[in-house]
Each structure stands twice: as structure tokens, then as C-alpha cells.
Amino acid sequence: MFKKAIVSCAALLLSAACAGPGPAGDAPDYPNDEIRLIVPYAAGGPTDIAGRAVARFLERDLGQPVVVENLLGASATTGTTELVQSKPDGYTIEMATTSPLVLVPQLQNLGYDKDSVATIGVSMQIAxxxxxxxxxxxxxxxxxxxxxxxxxxxxxxxxxxxxxxxxxxxxxxxxxxxxxxxxxxxxxxxxxxxxxxxxxxxxxxxxxxxxxxxxxxxxxxxxxxxGSAQRLPYLPDTPTFTELGFAGLTLSTSTYGLVAPDGTPPEITKRLEEALRAALEDPAVREQIGAEYIPAQFIGAQDFRSLLDESWAIYEPILRR
Structure with a gap:
């Protein structure tokens, strides 16, 4: 009887080990539920347009509903706070900008900063x-x-x-x-x-x-x-601040990208990164966002992280004056 119990217990443990981690950490099983995509700005703006265009593609690519939720307020920190406080399981993501991740945390004590998110990839950059x-x-x-x-x-x-x-x-x-x-x-x-x-x-x-x-x-x-360093191809007759004599005013380009809560399993962020890369190559998504705003070279999770770190270093001395 005792030996049978030991064998049964060993079988259960082996079965559990073979099964691996639950859905939150098992990329092949992800996603198996609805995904919430937070947009921290009002409907109709560039963040919202990009978020909804990407969400529609993700639904097809991932095979699960992706629900866009506009959580605006407090310079986009309301929605970003909601993100960083969410369970890091890949079922809550955000179309974020550098403002609530880099700028506001240096001006206010928010309880989070750029390191409170797991980067996925950049969707667009707009001067x-x-x-x-x-x-x-x-x-x-x-x-x-x-x-x-x-x-x-x-x-x-x-x-x-x-x-x-x-x-x-x-x-x-x-x-x-x-x-x-x-x-x-x-x-x-x-x-x-x-x-x-x-x-x-x-x-x-x-x-x-x-x-x-x-x-x-x-x-x-x-x-x-x-506000770009050079004139824009789609506004060729419009001068830059630098041309007008305002040296150094070249830092107002906005970067938009997908992020998840810090601690999200890398297998899941990798799956989302691959899906975002595919989305930005999709003709319908490019038309909805505007192909001129999508980086010519895809900026993935690692380079997006570097971009946030570099932006923090650039703005830190400016914001501490």
C-alpha cells in the first residue's frame, strides 16, 4: 500500500513536471484569453489610432480578442499606473509614449518609472x-x-x-x-x-x-x-526650430510603443514583439497608422529599452534645472 502511494505520488510529480508552467509562463499556450490594450490618451489621437490598428492585427495573429481601453488623465500616467500595477502575464499591455515613462517620473513621484515596464517594440515615431x-x-x-x-x-x-x-x-x-x-x-x-x-x-x-x-x-x-533636426519629407516647406535660430530644440519627437508590466515572462514579450513586427509590415496597419511614421527599421524590445534609457539620460539634466 505504501509502495503504491509512493509510485502514485511520483507519477503525479512527473506529470506536473512534464506539463511545465501554467499559461502565464508558457508561450505556446499564450494567449488563451482576452488581451487588454491600454491607451493612456483620448480617442482619436495618434496613440489611439496606432493602438487600435495594432490591436486589430493582434487579434488575427494571436487568435484572441484584443480590447482597447482609453484610460486618460494626468499626462498619461493614469493609464500607465494601471498597467504597471497589473499582473505580468501578457494579458494587459499598453500603447505607451516616452512622456509617462521618461518625463513625468522625473518630475513627480509616481511609484514607477521606465524600469517598471517590459518593452515590446516601437510602433511609430512622429516629429x-x-x-x-x-x-x-x-x-x-x-x-x-x-x-x-x-x-x-x-x-x-x-x-x-x-x-x-x-x-x-x-x-x-x-x-x-x-x-x-x-x-x-x-x-x-x-x-x-x-x-x-x-x-x-x-x-x-x-x-x-x-x-x-x-x-x-x-x-x-x-x-x-x-521640431525635428531636419525638415520633414511631408512638410518640406516648413522650417525647423534650428533654422529659425533656436539651437538645440530638436527633442520633441514622440515615440510610441507597446509595453507590458515588468516581470512579464520573456517568452510572452517575445511573442508580442514578433506579432508587432508583423503588424507594422501589414499594408492595412501601415495605411491606418501612416507609413511615414513607422520606423524604416523595426525597433524591437532591446532597442526600445535602450531608447528609453537614452531619453532618460538626455532629459534628466534638463528637468533638474
Whole structure:
């Protein structure tokens, strides 16, 4: 009887060992349930557009529903806090930006930072544009900045958030170049663009994604300057800040990418990385996001981690002034 019990117990242990870890750590079994994809900004902006385009592809590729949830607020830290506090099992991911991962944690004690997430890959990178309505009195960037110097803190600029790369860049414009604008932050580009469209701000400074580019192409908005180091191929006649004499203002490009909670098994993040790579090669996804915003070379988990580390090092001395 005792020997039989030992044999039975050994058989059970062998069976458990052969079965391996449960679903959370077993990549071949992942996913076997619905995936939640958090977007920490309002619907209609570039993060939301990218998140939904990628989610639709992931559903087909992974064979499970991917539900997009907009959890906005507090410079995108509301949604990111929800992510880092979630179980690291691959069933909660986020379409994040560098703002809540790199910028805000250096300005506020959030209980998390860039190292609280497992990187998956970059979905897009978008340079910034300063735009005004077509009926604005500022016909050129030069006229805009002359007026701003003459009227400090009077010209209002709607932003996708206070502690975004764009918000930090305009604070640098004030501190390093003496041009003080009145900054009005919102929960993402869509809200900020709508504010300018409604005539409730003088200008918009945010990502040059379709939410603003569609207005520029239609003639409703006029682009004054871009925040990239070089002129943009899709705005070839629009000068950079550097060309206008504002040296160093080249840090406002927004990076968007998928992340999971720290501690997510590497087999799962690898599976998601492979799915994201395939998504960004899909013609439908490229059309929805905008092929011009997708990096020519895929930026995977390791390079995305390096990008966050480098961004932290660049912004740290700026934010500690």
C-alpha cells in the first residue's frame, strides 16, 4: 500500500513536471484569453489610432480578442499606473509614449518609472509641428515668434499634455531663448487640435500625425515650424526650430510603443514583439497608422529599452534645472 502511494505520488510529480508552467509562463499556450490594450490618451489621437490598428492585427495573429481601453488623465500616467500595477502575464499591455515613462517620473513621484515596464517594440515615431489656423494673423514662424517676444505669456498654445516632449520643449524655448508662450495642456493631440480648430487657442504644438496633418492638408491649419533636426519629407516647406535660430530644440519627437508590466515572462514579450513586427509590415496597419511614421527599421524590445534609457539620460539634466 505504501509502495503504491509512493509510485502514485511520483507519477503525479512527473506529470506536473512534464506539463511545465501554467499559461502565464508558457508561450505556446499564450494567449488563451482576452488581451487588454491600454491607451493612456483620448480617442482619436495618434496613440489611439496606432493602438487600435495594432490591436486589430493582434487579434488575427494571436487568435484572441484584443480590447482597447482609453484610460486618460494626468499626462498619461493614469493609464500607465494601471498597467504597471497589473499582473505580468501578457494579458494587459499598453500603447505607451516616452512622456509617462521618461518625463513625468522625473518630475513627480509616481511609484514607477521606465524600469517598471517590459518593452515590446516601437510602433511609430512622429516629429512635432507648431501650427495655427488658416485665419491666424501669424503668416510665418518669424511673425509668430516676434509677436511672442513682444507679448510674453499672451499667445496660447494647446498641447497634448503638460509633461510631454512638446511641453518640455516649449519650456526650453522660454528658458534658453527667452520666448514665453502660454501653454494649455490637454489629454492628447485630438483634444489639443480640437481646441485650436474651435478658435480657443492661438496655436497647436504636438505630434505631426494625421489628426493635425489632415487639417494642414485641407488648408484649415498652417504649419509654422517643426521640431525635428531636419525638415520633414511631408512638410518640406516648413522650417525647423534650428533654422529659425533656436539651437538645440530638436527633442520633441514622440515615440510610441507597446509595453507590458515588468516581470512579464520573456517568452510572452517575445511573442508580442514578433506579432508587432508583423503588424507594422501589414499594408492595412501601415495605411491606418501612416507609413511615414513607422520606423524604416523595426525597433524591437532591446532597442526600445535602450531608447528609453537614452531619453532618460538626455532629459534628466534638463528637468533638474
Amino acid at each position: 512635432s509641428v507648431l501650427a495655427v489656423r488658416a485665419d491666424s494673423p501669424y503668416r510665418t514662424a518669424e511673425e509668430f515668434f516676434v509677436a511672442a517676444r513682444q507679448n510674453p505669456d499672451r499667445i496660447t498654445v494647446s498641447l497634448p499634455g503638460a509633461n510631454t516632449p512638446q511641453g518640455i520643449e516649449l519650456r526650453r524655448l522660454r528658458d534658453e531663448h527667452g520666448v514665453a508662450l502660454s501653454l494649455v495642456p490637454f489629454n492628447g493631440d485630438a483634444e489639443a487640435v480640437a481646441t485650436l480648430l474651435g478658435g480657443n487657442s492661438d496655436a497647436f504644438f504636438g505630434s505631426s500625425g494625421d489628426v493635425v496633418m489632415s487639417r494642414i492638408r485641407s488648408g484649415e491649419f498652417r504649419a509654422l515650424t517643426v
